[in-house]
Amino acid sequence: MSAVFNKTGRIADNVSLPELTVRGIILGALITVIFTASNVYLGLKVGLTFSSAIPAAVISMAVLRMFKSANILENNMVQTQASAAGTLSSIIFILPGLVMIGYWQGFPYWQTLAICAAGGMLGVMFTIPLRHAMVVQSDLPYPEGVAAAEILRVGSADVELDANGKPGAKTETGIVDIMAGGLVAAVVTLASSGFRVLSEGISLWFAAGPAVLRISSGFSLALLGAGYLIGIVAGIAMLIGLLIAWGVAVPVLTSMHTIPDGMTLAKYATGLWSKDVRFIGAGTIGVAAVWTLITLFKPMLEGVKTSFQALSGGKGRINIPRTEQDMSPAWIIGITLVLVAILVATFGSFLSAAPLSSSVMWGLVAYSVLFAVIFGFLIAAACGYMAGLIGSSASPISGVGIVAVVLVSLLILLVGSADGLLATETGNKLGIALAIFTTSAVIAVATISNDNLQDLKTGWLVGATPWRQQVALLIGCVVGAVVIPPVLELLYNAYGFAGAMPRADMDVAHALSAPQATLMTAIATGIFTHQLNWDMILIGLGLGVVLVIIDEILRHRGGFARLPVLAVGIGIYLPPTVASTLVLGTLLAWGIERILKKRAAKQGVAYEQFAEAPNRRGVLLASGLIVGESLVGVVLAGVIGFSGSDSPLALVGPAFEGTAQWLGLIVFVAVAWVFARRVLSAKNQ
DSSP: OEESBOTTSOBOTTOOOOOSOHHHHHHHHHHHHHHHHHHHHHHHHHSOOOOOHHHHHHHHHHHHTTSTTOOHHHHHHHHHHHHHHHHHGGGGGTTTHHHHTTSOSSOOHHHHHHHHHHHHHHHHHHHTTTHIIIIISOOOOOHHHHHHHHHHHHHSOEEEEOTTSOEEEEEOOSHHHHHHHHHHHHHHHIIIIISOSSOSEEEEEEEETTEEEEEEEEOOHHHHHHHHHHOHHHHHHHHHHHHIIIIIIHHHHHHTSOOOTTOOHHHHHHHHIIIIIHHHHHHHHHHHHHHHHHHHHHHHHHHHHHHHHHHSOGGGOOOOOGGGOOOOHHHHHHHHHHHHHHHHHHHHHHHTTSSOOHHHHHHHHHHHHHHHHHHHHHHHHHHHHHHHHHOTTTSOHHHHHHHHHHHHHHHHHHHHHHTTGGGSHHHHHHHHHHHHHHHHHHHHHHHHHHHHHHHHHHHHHHTOOHHHHHHHHHHHHHHHHHHHHHHHHHHHHHHOBTTBOSSTTSOGGGSBOOHHHHHHHHHHHHHHTTOOOOHHHHHHHHHHHHHHHHHHHHHHHOSSOOOOHHHHHHHHHSOHHHHHHHHHHHHHHHHHHHHHHHHHHHHTOOHHHHTHHHHHHHHHHHHHHHHHHHHHHHHHHHHHHHHOOSOTTOOSOGGGHHHHHHHHHHHHHHHHHHHHHHHHTOOOO
């Protein structure tokens, strides 16, 4: 008998199973509609989106298990398609800025659809040459990609083929650990985000003279699980970023000014971090992005060369296994050119109503499209690296957006000043609008690049065919782009955005805050009005260069010590309750590893052999934590959207927050302790 799965739990290269099926595409489209709408609402309301890959995998398995012919690769295609569309919703981090400045009075359907679809599909195209270097050869952890693969494996039966090639015996393993982690995370998330009896984090504020200090932690079990999967090296780097932001930058800035009367320490320090210190992180991320591209350039070219050799005739032709077959270079180039043409037409439509001469208009279109394509390609590698390092959900896509909006605003400012475009207030408004629209295309590329390599990692682990996944990703982008414009229009007309209300009689208190769109619009406006503070961005750029040098020195010395620059920038940029929870997850994994190494040494057994079962259980439990919180997040998003209330399930009022913080801390610590005990109790068969 020959097994469908090889020894690593991966579909063997010589086995061909149905992957990209009609029923899978339809199911993926239905999941896409739900997750995209939920992500758009949450992103506009609180500035956060969730990765839809894992919830999509769970839902797909539940539905497709009703069909006897379903298999793990078909499930993988559904989650691939749905995750791409759900991730594309991150374009709302910038696009509402066009309504905020009054350039748009709503969201024109075809322009919005085209910028989302073309940008997202370019993100797919740009990540295909990176797949071999960053997924197959790289040792990046890809926490959500690994988690999704484990879920697909334990949710699908281990199948053996009999002598006639028919499916034989089925066994399931590991589902108990995933279900246990998912149930715990679901209950805790419902108690915190739903009932509000547990807090989602805790913060302690201190005043050391005029300086303000903050110690904080979030209680997200999904982030704890993601941290467990990413490793201690990235965790230490993020901790350094946290210390730079909240141990150095914020105390220094607060000591230089006096707290305004009536303002709390928390509000004052958080405001300085939001409008100043985060730009240090954005600058550091920008340097890390460029350096990542430089270091990946050679292996990326080798991957492209291998793809062309596989398609060419003669001596150069090679046979590539099924699990290494990417979309052909001819298709990649052809689709990319079509997408660039769509962007040109979209930008032309965007500027068609402006009082510009034909030559000026098409000149601006050319500059904008070239920037979106070239910068989008450059940033694709960095975004894929971020996803590989800390996962899609925690990746600071808005930090990439900040870098993009600064650069494109400077480009338009340079071009516009030369031909007199920006000499009037109307011209300035047009320049700001074009900067926002161009950044929207870049964010669409970046957010899909951030997600796609995660999906391709899942596919690599379960034995999927890459080119089929890439087709599923393209379909997901189109479906998501169809959904996003009407959802944006609906939410804008129902609630309005901060500073942009569709009707004069609407209650401003119910407006959606759209925090990232507000920030990036303010940056673009500040550049065009010459009022942006450049000091923090330049400090971040300088810090990034220093960190790159330090990391290279550590790399050449060899050994364990490294300092991933991107992770440091992420630690500066992310909210401390998010970054600190990821760090705690890495420390939990490190502590468990030390205990296992001591036990292995005591018994005289090689660590890799001794820790095989505990490590697998740890991955499964961490995956369960991510699954449970993600699924409840989807459900709560639907409840919030349907009810129109911020907290429709709350059992307590704001006065309970102090107690909820300590209860949340107790539960968080208890879950981490039980997690460690459960992992350490695993025994090899």
